[in-house]
Amino acid sequence: MINGGKPMTFAVFSCSQYQAACQSTKIGRAVEGRELATIHDYRQRLGQYRSDPDLQFSHQIALWIVVWLSAFQIGKLLDLSMLETRHYERDITDVRDTKLLAAIIPDRSLVGANQEKWPLDTLSESKRQGVIWRIIGYVKSILSYDPATGRGVIGVEFAGTGVTSSAGPFDKGNFTQAVGYSTECVRNNVDLQWGEGYYRGFFALTMNSKPLNATYYSVRNVSNALSLHVFKSAFRNFDGFASANFTVNAGENRLACPVASGHALSGALKSQVN
Incomplete structure (x- = not known):
């Protein structure tokens, strides 16, 4: 029996940028020292990261597995x-x-x-x-398959975003434009069942001996001062919501249907894309 018979949960996220992309000064996370070049530089930066009380607390209560x-x-x-x-x-x-x-x-x-x-x-x-x-x-999307024959299918791939990074090609600055872009990505990619083009966020995977549930939590704004709570070097953002939930049944190499129960609070779901 694993975990006392209770489901096991993993948070899957990318947060490599302590300074939250270009928002470092705004949220009180400007990095110290110069561009990293020597072992001293790296030790100084690591020391700054580890001074964050939230990071310290996270390491105290949960196991971290890095990529x-x-x-x-x-x-x-x-x-x-x-x-x-x-x-x-x-x-x-x-x-x-x-x-x-x-x-x-x-x-x-x-x-x-x-x-x-x-x-x-x-x-x-x-x-x-x-x-x-x-x-x-x-840390890269690598799976592909033939949707007509099923050839190449080995499992389900969940690809998330960086929590604090910029949105890259999705960063249109306008919700409607971002949703339109993610809709086009889902429409034109036979492998893609859901795409989120506006909100940064992370996945939570919960599994037991039968189903695995993957929930994507969207963070509404990682740079809006109204949604940021800064205490010393700590960075807390409580302005988020569960935008989509997916299920994989044990022994199967596909998402359970209807995908995301046919509904997502944000992003574009293939079953809803014309």
């Missing part, structure tokens, strides 16, 4: 494999011209040969041992 190469076994309930998909076996990481990059290193892969083999071996062994849930964590 670097590692594996975790939690009884027969869960096998978790973490992949590094940003720098592992990447000789060049800052060339944004993908055609040029392909010409320089034609056989360059996202995770590298070793990481491609390792999770496959891990997943196979996990299945042989009868583990209920097999989860791979990574």
Whole structure:
């Protein structure tokens, strides 16, 4: 029996930017020191991060698993494999011209040969041992399949956002425009069942021996002073809501239908896109 028979919950989020993108001064999180270049610089920055009382409290009450190469076994309930998909076996990481990059290193892969083999071996062994849930964590969207035949389907992929980062191509500054953009993404991507183009947020995964539920929590505004509560170096944002909930049944490699029960409080759901 795992966790006393109670469901196990993971919060899955990206919060790598302590300074919350360009809002550092506004929310009292300006970083100290210069651009990181030496071991002293990194130690100084880490010390500043760890001075945050909220971060200290979070480490006290919950286990943290960061996205670097590692594996975790939690009884027969869960096998978790973490992949590094940003720098592992990447000789060049800052060339944004993908055609040029392909010409320089034609056989360059996202995770590298070793990481491609390792999770496959891990997943196979996990299945042989009868583990209920097999989860791979990574920082890039990598799955694709043929929706007509089902070929290539190995599981369900939940891709979240950075909690404090800018919205990138979705950052239209207008709710209607952002929703329109996410709607187009869902309409034009056969793999994508739901897209959130306006709110930053994070996923909470709750699992037991039967279903796995994934809830996306949207944060209304990470830079609005009215929604930020700053105490010393602490940054608390209570202005959020559960915008969509998804279910995966044990033993299945797809979302339970109707997806998100046919309704989401924000974003674009494929069943609602014409």
